Amino acid sequence: xxxxxxxxxxxxxxxxxxxxxxxYQGVTHDDITEKLISLSDTNIRSQSDLSRIRKRVAFAIxxxxxxxxxxxxxxxxxxxxxALPSMFMIRNIRQSYYIGSVNLVKKDKAGKLEQQLQNLNNxxxxxxxxxxxxxxxxxxxxxxxxxxxxxxEMARKSKQKLEFDFRSLNKSFSLFFMQLSFSEEVQSIxxxxxxxxxxxxxxxxxHKVMLLYKxxxxxxxxxxxxxxxxxxxxxxxxxxxxxxxxMYVMIELFQNIIKHAATAFNRQEGILLIASTPEGxxxxxxxxxxxxxxxxxxxxxxxxxxxxxxGLQQYYRQELLRTQQNTxxxxxxxxxETARYSNQxxxxxxxxxxxxxxFFSFEIKI
Numbered sequence: 001x002x003x004x005x006x007x008x009x010x011x012x013x014x015x016x017x018x019x020x021x022x023x024y025q026g027v028t029h030d031d032i033t034e035k036l037i038s039l040s041d042t043n044i045r046s047q048s049d050l051s052r053i054r055k056r057v058a059f060a061i062x063x064x065x066x067x068x069x070x071x072x073x074x075x076x077x078x079x080x081x082x083a084l085p086s087m088f089m090i091r092n093i094r095q096s097y098y099i100g101s102v103n104l105v106k107k108d109k110a111g112k113l114e115q116q117l118q119n120l121n122n123x124x125x126x127x128x129x130x131x132x133x134x135x136x137x138x139x140x141x142x143x144x145x146x147x148x149x150x151x152x153e154m155a156r157k158s159k160q161k162l163e164f165d166f167r168s169l170n171k172s173f174s175l176f177f178m179q180l181s182f183s184e185e186v187q188s189i190x191x192x193x194x195x196x197x198x199x200x201x202x203x204x205x206x207h208k209v210m211l212l213y214k215x216x217x218x219x220x221x222x223x224x225x226x227x228x229x230x231x232x233x234x235x236x237x238x239x240x241x242x243x244x245x246x247m248y249v250m251i252e253l254f255q256n257i258i259k260h261a262a263t264a265f266n267r268q269e270g271i272l273l274i275a276s277t278p279e280g281x282x283x284x285x286x287x288x289x290x291x292x293x294x295x296x297x298x299x300x301x302x303x304x305x306x307x308x309x310x311g312l313q314q315y316y317r318q319e320l321l322r323t324q325q326n327t328x329x330x331x332x333x334x335x336x337e338t339a340r341y342s343n344q345x346x347x348x349x350x351x352x353x354x355x356x357x358x359f360f361s362f363e364i365k366i
Contacts, residue, residue, distance in 0.1 A: 009351055012214065085205070215270075242366065256335065297360070
């Protein structure tokens with residue numbers, strides 16, 4: 001099963017309250033940690049009231065992602081039903097940050113890990129500090145599944161209870177869910193619980209989503225995502241041509257949201273999803289669009305859908321010769337070039353929201 005256009009809007013609505021949402025189920029390796037921290041820094045710098053938690057969030061991102069990496073080398077005899085991807089999550093909701101991870105653990109280690117996490121949650125801030133100092137000289141803290149200095153420090157820096165759960169998969173493995181919360185102020189709204197994280201993981205897994213990103217799109221936010229996907233694609237496909245196509249389309253659709261997304265409910269934002277398919281990849285985007293811009297955009301999209309590959313090539317060349325830039329709300333060269341990379345006709349929809357805006361979804365398979 002792959003994404004459908006209604007599902008794009010469903011994910012967008014589910015994360016409506018998030019200023020930043022990133023869910024990543026792709027290949028995990030050390031190079032990605034820096035990109036994740038860069039992405040969160042960009043978001044935090046845009047909100048002055050979050051500056052005090054910046055360093056603590058960066059540490060949590062690093063430790064949570066490293067936790068996934070530490071557990072990814074599982075025995076070859078694991079059952080097929082346990083061959084599930086890890087997931088990393090960053091969410092910013094008002095003045096709070098939520099960092100989460102999902103990974104497989106062997107059941108003979110899950111029990112010990114659960115007890116250690118419970119023990120950490122029962123300690124005061126001072127007791128956590130004393131435990132950290134006590135274990136600091138130890139040389140046996142890196143064992144997989146152990147609490148270690150990393151988990152102790154996460155508990156200290158979060159200043160809140162660690163949320164965790166173990167979902168049994170079979171006699172050998174469990175899924176380990178964990179979420180950390182960071183906030184300098186008392187919550188005025190209900191915080192997303194771990195059950196919500198589990199539900200999102202299941203939904204992303206069902207639709208084979210490798211990457212979900214929702215935010216007020218910006219050039220600064222695009223760069224870390226590009227690096228993450230380049231690293232990912234180099235690991236999952238040996239076809240350089242396919243890698244280039246995916247990256248080009250991702251960048252073009254990202255830029256399209258930056259240029260043309262309408263402001264709605266005092267925010268200009270969009271959503272990007274990249275899913276795997278048996279033939280390649282599926283890239284979907286969604287954003288608000290002014291109702292007055294729909295007719296012109298749909299006319300342009302219908303024109304593109306009616307052209308074969310050669311026709312798209314000729315149309316692209318014609319547009320290159322034009323000196324007048326497309327106005328805000330137009331599709332521009334990006335969508336023409338994007339259509340040329342598709343293995344089949346792209347899909348789109350306009351879902352009415354109110355008298356001013358609709359939600360524009362676009363999906364292309366590569």
